[in-house]
Amino acid sequence: xxxxxxxxxxxxxxxxxLLLTLVAVLIHRxxxxxxxxMVHLLFLGAVSTAxxxxxxxxxxxxxxxxxxxxxxxxxxxxxxxTVGAVLVIVGIVGGWWPVVLAGGILVGANxxxxxxxxxRQSRGALPGRFAPLVRYYMAAGVSLAIGVALGxxxxxxxxxxxxxxxxxxxxxxxxxxxxxxxxxxxTVALLWPTVLHAxxxxxxxxNQGTLPLFLAGLTVLGLGSLIDQRLVAAAGVLLYLVALxxxxxxxxxxxxxxxxxxxxxxSLGAALAWFFGCVLGFGLLVAFAPSWVLAADRLEQxxxxxxxxxxxxxxxxxxxxxxxxVLGGGPRVSKATTLELERGGLFRAxxxxxxxxxxxxxxxxxxxxTVSLLVVGALASFLVLMTRALRQNRxxxxxxxxxxPPSPASPPVAVSPPRRTGPTVTAVGALLLAVTLGIxxxxxxxxxxxxxATGAAASVDVAATGRTTTVDVVMKDTLFSPDTIEVPAGDxxxxxxxxxxxxxxxxxLATGVVSGSIAPxxxxxxxxxxxxxxxxxxxxxxxxxxxxMVLTVVAVGGESADHGDTxxxxxxxxxxxxxxxxxxxxxxxxxxxxxxxxxxxAAGAETVHTLTMRVEDVEIEVxxxxxxTLWTFNGTAPGPTLRGKVGDVFDVTFVxxxxxxxxxxxxxxxxxxxxxxRSINPGESLTYRFTATRSGIWLYHCSTMPMSVxxxxxxxxxxxxxxxxLIPVDREYVLVQSEFYLGVQGGEADAxxxxxxxxxxxxxxxxxxxxxxxxxxxxVGEKVRIWVLDAGPNVGSSFHIVGGQFDTVYKEGDYLLRxxxxxxxxxxxxxxxxVAQGGFVELTFPxxxxxxxxxxxxxxxxxxxRGVVRVAP
Numbered sequence: 001x002x003x004x005x006x007x008x009x010x011x012x013x014x015x016x017x018l019l020l021t022l023v024a025v026l027i028h029r030x031x032x033x034x035x036x037x038m039v040h041l042l043f044l045g046a047v048s049t050a051x052x053x054x055x056x057x058x059x060x061x062x063x064x065x066x067x068x069x070x071x072x073x074x075x076x077x078x079x080x081x082t083v084g085a086v087l088v089i090v091g092i093v094g095g096w097w098p099v100v101l102a103g104g105i106l107v108g109a110n111x112x113x114x115x116x117x118x119x120r121q122s123r124g125a126l127p128g129r130f131a132p133l134v135r136y137y138m139a140a141g142v143s144l145a146i147g148v149a150l151g152x153x154x155x156x157x158x159x160x161x162x163x164x165x166x167x168x169x170x171x172x173x174x175x176x177x178x179x180x181x182x183x184x185x186x187t188v189a190l191l192w193p194t195v196l197h198a199x200x201x202x203x204x205x206x207n208q209g210t211l212p213l214f215l216a217g218l219t220v221l222g223l224g225s226l227i228d229q230r231l232v233a234a235a236g237v238l239l240y241l242v243a244l245x246x247x248x249x250x251x252x253x254x255x256x257x258x259x260x261x262x263x264x265x266x267s268l269g270a271a272l273a274w275f276f277g278c279v280l281g282f283g284l285l286v287a288f289a290p291s292w293v294l295a296a297d298r299l300e301q302x303x304x305x306x307x308x309x310x311x312x313x314x315x316x317x318x319x320x321x322x323x324x325x326v327l328g329g330g331p332r333v334s335k336a337t338t339l340e341l342e343r344g345g346l347f348r349a350x351x352x353x354x355x356x357x358x359x360x361x362x363x364x365x366x367x368x369x370t371v372s373l374l375v376v377g378a379l380a381s382f383l384v385l386m387t388r389a390l391r392q393n394r395x396x397x398x399x400x401x402x403x404x405p406p407s408p409a410s411p412p413v414a415v416s417p418p419r420r421t422g423p424t425v426t427a428v429g430a431l432l433l434a435v436t437l438g439i440x441x442x443x444x445x446x447x448x449x450x451x452x453a454t455g456a457a458a459s460v461d462v463a464a465t466g467r468t469t470t471v472d473v474v475m476k477d478t479l480f481s482p483d484t485i486e487v488p489a490g491d492x493x494x495x496x497x498x499x500x501x502x503x504x505x506x507x508x509l510a511t512g513v514v515s516g517s518i519a520p521x522x523x524x525x526x527x528x529x530x531x532x533x534x535x536x537x538x539x540x541x542x543x544x545x546x547x548x549m550v551l552t553v554v555a556v557g558g559e560s561a562d563h564g565d566t567x568x569x570x571x572x573x574x575x576x577x578x579x580x581x582x583x584x585x586x587x588x589x590x591x592x593x594x595x596x597x598x599x600x601x602a603a604g605a606e607t608v609h610t611l612t613m614r615v616e617d618v619e620i621e622v623x624x625x626x627x628x629t630l631w632t633f634n635g636t637a638p639g640p641t642l643r644g645k646v647g648d649v650f651d652v653t654f655v656x657x658x659x660x661x662x663x664x665x666x667x668x669x670x671x672x673x674x675x676x677x678r679s680i681n682p683g684e685s686l687t688y689r690f691t692a693t694r695s696g697i698w699l700y701h702c703s704t705m706p707m708s709v710x711x712x713x714x715x716x717x718x719x720x721x722x723x724x725x726l727i728p729v730d731r732e733y734v735l736v737q738s739e740f741y742l743g744v745q746g747g748e749a750d751a752x753x754x755x756x757x758x759x760x761x762x763x764x765x766x767x768x769x770x771x772x773x774x775x776x777x778x779x780v781g782e783k784v785r786i787w788v789l790d791a792g793p794n795v796g797s798s799f800h801i802v803g804g805q806f807d808t809v810y811k812e813g814d815y816l817l818r819x820x821x822x823x824x825x826x827x828x829x830x831x832x833x834x835v836a837q838g839g840f841v842e843l844t845f846p847x848x849x850x851x852x853x854x855x856x857x858x859x860x861x862x863x864x865x866r867g868v869v870r871v872a873p
Contacts, residue, residue, distance in 0.1 A: 013078065014053070014319070015383055017045030022380050032093055032610045033653050035685055039303055040092075043180065044085045044107070047311050048144070051183045052078055052114060054322070055137040058187055059118055062131050067121045080110040088151075095608025095651055097155060104152035108145040111179075115141030132206045136186025139215055143178025146222070147171050162228070165296035165675070169233060169286060170225035172299060176306055177240055177279065178218050184275070184314055185214070185247055188268065192251055195265045195321050198258040204250045213243035230286055230295060237283035241276075248276055263345025267317030270353050274309030278302060293675040297686075308375065309356050316382050320345075323389065333396040340389035344381070346420055350427035351378040358431065362521030367438030368683055374434045464530050465490040473507075473551065475518070476500040478544055478705070480507075480537075480551040489555040493528035503661040503679065507551065508540040517541075520681065531555045541660055543709035543751050578750075579626045579742040580760045585864060587624040588773060595774035596765040600641065600732040600787065603722050608649045609642065615658040615702075619746055620714075623761060623768040623864065627746050630714030631658055631702070637714030637766045638736040638791065639700070642668075645722050646695055652688040656680050661704050666690055667836070668698035668719040679704040695723040696813040697734075697789050697838035706751070708793040712741050713749040714766070716791040718838070723810070729842065730782035735764045735799075737833075737855060737865060738791040757794040762860035764867055771853075771867025778845055778871045785842045786853075792835035798856035799831040801869065804843050806831070811839035830856055845871040 021041040028034035056074050060066055067073060087103025090096070115138040122134050150171040157164040189205035204210055217240030224233030251272060260266050281302050289295035324337040355375035359368055469491045474481045478501065487493050499505050499518040507515040507526060515526045528535075537551035538544075612634075619629045620637065633639025642650065654664045663679040669690025676688040701707070702715035718736050739759035743750040753759070761768045778784050785808075790797040806828040809817040820826050831841050845851060851869040854861035 013049045013082065014046050014315075015386060017041060017049060018383060021046060022376070022383070025376055030612075032612050033651065033687065034612070034655075035300075035304075035653070036687065037089065037093060039307055040085075040089055042307055042311060043175065044088065047180060047315055048081065048085065048107075049078065050315055050318070051140070051179070052081055054187065054318070055114075055118075055140070055183055058190075059121060059134045059137060062134055063121055065121065068117050073117065077110055077114055080106055084110060088148075092155065093610065095606065095610040095649070097608070100155050101152055104148050108148040111141040111144040111148070115139075115145075130190060130203065130206055132208075132211070133186045133189055133203070135211055136182045136205070139211065140179050140182040140186075143174045143182065143218065147174035147179060150174065162292045162672075165292040166225045166228065168296045169292070169299060170222045172303065173221045173225075173233075173237070173282070174218060176303075177221075177237075177282075180311060181240075181244075181275070181279075182211075182214060184271075185244070187318070188251070188272065188314075189247070191318065191321070192268060192272075193254050193258075195262070195268060195317075196254055196258040196260060198254045200254070204247050210243055210246060213246075214240055217241070217243065228292075230289070230292065234283050234287035237279065237286060241279050241283060244276060244279060248272060262320075263342050263349060264317045264321040266345065266349040267313045267320065270349060271310050271313035271317060274305065274313070274353075274356075278306045278310060281305075291674065293672065297675050297678070305356065305360065308352070308379070312379055313352065316379065319382075319386070323386070324393075327390070327393045329393060329397045333393060336396055337389045337393045340392050341382075341385050343385055343388075344423065346423040347427045347430075348378045348381060350424060351375060351430055354427065354431050355434070358435065362519055363435070364438060364517075364519055367435050370434040370438040371431070374430060463490050464492070468492045468494055469531075470494045470496065472496045472498070474498050474500050475505045475539070475549075478503075478505075478539075478547045478549050480539075480549060483550060484552045484554060486554045486556050487531045489532060489557040491531060493531045493553065495526040495528060496523065497526055498523045503681065504541065505539050505544065505549070506541060507537050509537040509553070510535050513537075514540075528553065543706035543754075545751065547706055579628060579745045579747070582626050582745065583623060583742075583760060584625065585623065585768060585862070589624045589770070593770075593773065595770040596636070596767060598733045598735060598765060598771070598776055600643070600720070600734045602728075602732075603643045603645055603720075607645075607647065608651060609644055610651045611640075611642070612653045612655060613639065613664060614655045615662045615715075617658050620766070622740050622742075622763065622766065626742065628713075628740065628742065629746060629748050631660075631662065631710065631748075632714050633664070633700075633717055637716070638738065639715075639717030641718045641720065641734050641736075642700075643720045643722070644692055646692055646724060648692050648721070650688075650690055650692065650719075653685060654680070654688055655685040656682050658682055662702050662710065662715065663704045664688060664700060665703040666698070666700045666719060668692050668694075668696075668700070668721055670694075673703075677703055692719075692721045694813060695721045697721075697787050697840065699789060699791055699836045699838065701791065706754075708754050709749055709751045711791060711793040712739060712754045718787070718789045718791075720787060723813075729785045731778055732785045732787070733776055734787040734789070735853075735867075736766075736789045736791050737762065737764055737795075737797045737799075738766065739763070739793065739795050740768075754793070759795060759860075759863065762795060762855065762857075762863045762865040764865060768864025769866060775850065775868035775870035778869055780845055780848055780871055780873055783842060783844055784869075785840050787838065787840040788831055788833065789838035790833040790835050794835065795860060796835055796857070797831075797833045797860075797865070799833070799841065800829060800854055800856040801841075801843065802852040802854065803849070804845065804851050804853075804869075805829065806841040806843050808842035809839065810841075812837055845869070847871070848873045 021038060024031060024038045024041055028038060031037055056067060084103045084106030087099050088107065091099030091103055118134055118138050150167050154164060154167045154171060157167060185205055189203040193200040217236045220239060221233050221236030224236055255269060260269050282299060285298045286295050289298060320341045323341060324334045327337055352375050355371045358371045465488065469487045471485050473495050475497065497507055497515055497518060499520055499522055502520050504517050504519055506517050509528060513526060513528055515524050518524050531553060533555050535553040539549040614634055616632050616635050617629055618632050618635050619627050621627050630637045656662050659682060661679040661681055663677055665677045670693060671690055676686065680686055698719045700717050700719055702710035704710055716738060718734060740761040741749045741753035742760040764771065788799045807820055809828045809831055811831060817826055817828050831839055848871050851871060853867050853869060855865040
């Protein structure tokens, strides 16, 4: 096999991994463990494969002798790494621990073999100025082996525990700073000046004390994580940062002497800048976070920046320069190949780096989405350009081969500096367009009020003074500060609102002035107009006023005015009707109505349950002719029912696609709530992993304050963990009781009603009386088990089946009655449940007919908590 063909075949592995990464990014909303998957497809797949290939290529060049095993040995190592990486990814996605273990062992062992072969290769090499750089590749291989071992241990540790988070921080440090970082430093020491066409006699990286300083930093980082000392771990990052600074000072000096004029140079330079920033951020987060859990949480948010800003750019920049070297064909062919890879280089570099900066700013979530898509498009264009470059190279080589003897492979010829004004303007315009599109899709999130929302004067006449009073108000801890503003009557009031909280807020005034949604860290200017009388304001995001987010404007010397709408929910549009006014609990649903499936399947054989729980705002009919916009888990209220056995692991990716902050709390798992149950903003996600250690039917719900409003607006569901020895029955159903506190038609829950604990509807499985219209089915003589959970948020349940008697009752983890109890003839008439309690009943129906089931809190049954079991002969 020719050298060129060999490099083409091995080089296709990297684009293949990049393509898979791109696909995962585009469809990540539908993938389990999506954040983990995207990061590992890039790092474990594309970046690690490139490291194995290019570190061996550079080692051969620097040591001037081939590695043991030559191309065949490298091919075996590439194959082993690819198989191991695939096993790790498949094992995590599928929840198969043995597969993860096998893949991790293969990847780690392969990295150690790679380091050992480089060591043997260097032992017999001739001395050289830059030969010490190969030691970076050896150290990187050892770092990967240790980092992978830590990752495998993490897969068997409950997320959210301090042990998991300490393993996570050490895993990130050894993999990103060790495996990736050390390899890049050893390579860029020579690649950077080569790309810049700068002369270099020596490099700081190859100096005797530099690599030991890097290794000392990694060692201290790992040690600090293992002995539970965050400051020690942070000191390790600081040591690493000092060594990195010494190397980058030299890189900056070279760039000043020979500025970058190609995409390869811009991409490599930007990547190194992001690398320094990420390492600095790593150290600061570990040092100043109040706990390991929060340190790991914040570090997890830094990983995507490391992936795009550093890893992706270093990879694309290096490939842009090195591909023409590998493909060869002589100066003319090499230059043509390079020109293809450099197309739109300045535009792509500005878009990627400018977009990443915008993404890090406190901009609305839809702006982050549009900017992210633009950045992904700019990065993905490399795959198209690489395909064009390969075609161009092959075509020109064939033409050359037909006329003259083939030329030896040569470095790319310097490309003429491109024009910069046009690409720069185009890139900035594209970024502005992405920002504008994001704002246009959700103007209120950018603080742009709707028409007529500002400048509305109070309804009481007063002589305008012509003066303007400007007041700064900070939104923090779900409060306005100050919460009272005194304004001379007749003055125009301007409020400068700053959201210093970690969730979205707004300001609604009784005069009709609306600030629009204000993202965390953002500010807005609200023109209240001429103040003639006292005015009340509040945050209209559901439940925030209930938590005390109220603002009072006092007109000094003016009249007392009506404070307007004091409701705690969202401000209702003028003339809108309350949904409770349209309630008709005797109304039949439409003919095409389908009830929520209550039948329950048996627990599966799998021991790891991997799933995605996605928050979505969905308008749902909760009673015939009555709709509410509910905050749902996976589009339904209640959310999906999960089922497993004691000892099963649930690996949940929680994604907030809603409009405000949300969280998730699984009662079925016992773990520290700090990290997995934290509230996340729209567009964010987290991983929640727990082991089911106790049986029963358990509630899960949103725990963002005010919790009562979030549960009342649909954010709840059930997890069933089968008791050991649970006998099979003929039919199983699950019923989750909850309440609705109706706001306006199509609107959200009325938080005033929630606080007063006065529900309009009490329902099973989210819709009033649905099983009266669409009864559950059974047959005479069948054993039927019905699981019941009371999700609340306020009202208990007394589950009863009219005409039926329970021979078995299981409540809150134990049997109250089983097969008639001690007498053999005992029975039960109700399963009584407080809010958040659950259990099941079993019975056999003696004859055919319709058996109503209700909550025997009869006023609740009359509000919709009823249904029918239709028993056939």
